[in-house]
Structure formats: C-alpha cells, structure tokens
Amino acid sequence: xxxxxxxxxRGPRFSDDGTVLESARLTxxxxxxxxxxxxxxxxxxxxxxxxPYEPHPSRGxxxxxxHGSPVRFRNLWVRETPARPAPPAGYTDIAAVDVSDADxxxxxxxxxxxxxxxxxxxxxxxxxxxxxxxxxxxLPMVPLSPTRFQLQHTAAVLTFGxxxxxxxxxxxxxMGGGTYPATRVVE
Numbered sequence: 001x002x003x004x005x006x007x008x009x010r011g012p013r014f015s016d017d018g019t020v021l022e023s024a025r026l027t028x029x030x031x032x033x034x035x036x037x038x039x040x041x042x043x044x045x046x047x048x049x050x051x052p053y054e055p056h057p058s059r060g061x062x063x064x065x066x067h068g069s070p071v072r073f074r075n076l077w078v079r080e081t082p083a084r085p086a087p088p089a090g091y092t093d094i095a096a097v098d099v100s101d102a103d104x105x106x107x108x109x110x111x112x113x114x115x116x117x118x119x120x121x122x123x124x125x126x127x128x129x130x131x132x133x134x135x136x137x138x139l140p141m142v143p144l145s146p147t148r149f150q151l152q153h154t155a156a157v158l159t160f161g162x163x164x165x166x167x168x169x170x171x172x173x174x175m176g177g178g179t180y181p182a183t184r185v186v187e
Contacts, residue, residue, distance in 0.1 A: 004032065005028070005030055008026070008028075009024065012053050014056075023040050024053075025039060026038075026041055027039070042152070049139055049151075050154070096143055097143050099145075103146045106167060108122065108123050111170065111185065112182055112185050113173075113180050116133075117133075119132060119158075119171060119173060119182050120133075121141075121171075124140075127140065127141065127142075128143075147161075156175030158173050159172045170183045171184070
C-alpha cells in the first residue's frame with residue numbers, strides 16, 4: 001500500500017546566546033488529510049519523551065525511521081520555506097491548571113490494562129509522573145484538569161475515571177493513535 005506523506009517542519013529558533021526563542025513546529029498530511037496542525041515539538045524528538053533542545057545550525061540532517069516495518073521511502077523532496085514571524089499571541093506550550101495536593105494524591109497507584117501490563121502513577125517532587133514496566137524512566141504529567149493530564153514531552157493524554165466518592169476507578173491513556181483503558185488496582 002502506498003501513502004503520500006507531506007511534512008511541514010519549522011525548526012526551533014535560538015538567540016545568539018543559545019537560548020530557545022521558539023520551539024520547533026510540525027504539520028503533517030497523509031494522503032492529503034491533515035493529521036497534525038502546527039504542533040509544538042517541545043524538544044529533540046525521540047521515542048516517548050523529548051530531550052531538551054541544544055543550539056544547532058538552522059540546516060542539518062534528516063533522519064527517517066521505520067520502527068521495523070517494511071517501509072520504503074522514495075521520491076523525497078526538501079524545500080526550504082521563507083522564515084515567518086512567530087505564531088500569534090496565546091499559542092503556547094501546554095496550559096497547566098492548579099490541582100490540589102489531595103486530588104493529585106488520590107490518583108497515585110497502579111492501573112492494570114491487561115495481565116502484566118501496568119500504568120503506574122507516581123508522586124514525585126515535581127508532581128505526578130507515569131511509569132511503565134516496559135520502559136525505563138518517569139514521564140512527567142501536566143494537569144489539564146483534576147482528572148485529565150498530558151505527558152509533558154509527548155502528545156499522550158491520561159484521563160482518570162472517578163466513582164461517586166471521587167476515588168479513581170480507572171484510567172484511559174491515549175497515545176500514538178491508540179486508546180488504552182486500565183483499571184485501578186486496589187491494594
């Protein structure tokens with residue numbers, strides 16, 4: 001099966017001293033259908049978590065990854081587009097909201113999405129974070145509401161279900177085009 005993939009990438013902007021002035025942005029069309037629109041890339045793109053930007057020239061290498069799939073790339077075109085001003089005011093990083101310590105604490109725990117597959121919500125000095133047994137490290141969570149969070153360096157969104165007593169019953173993780181429901185493990 002063949003697909004047309006159009007990527008519009010705008011690299012990060014740096015000041016003369018190397019400070020990030022503006023993060024990179026990406027727009028993606030697949031077979032002419034818009035699937036990502038001027039999305040902010042908070043750092044260097046790697047799997048599940050971005051690394052902080054490091055100052056670099058405005059031009060550089062392009063890397064393509066296939067994730068082990070039988071993918072073939074052909075007919076690649078690279079066109080440089082003229083610089084444009086920064087996005088309009090108000091177009092910013094994730095807009096976090098304040099959530100009480102008690103509301104955050106009740107979400108901490110293990111959420112099972114199948115035999116041996118867990119999402120673990122941990123309390124850290126910087127707030128809640130997600131860990132998964134099959135991946136090392138913690139992924140910081142940014143509160144969008146008392147029951148909805150976005151992973152700080154990826155587009156994954158976590159939504160918690162609560163019972164009548166405001167205790168968590170489960171969690172739905174949306175990431176990488178999939179939806180992964182998980183049930184709270186009562187210990």
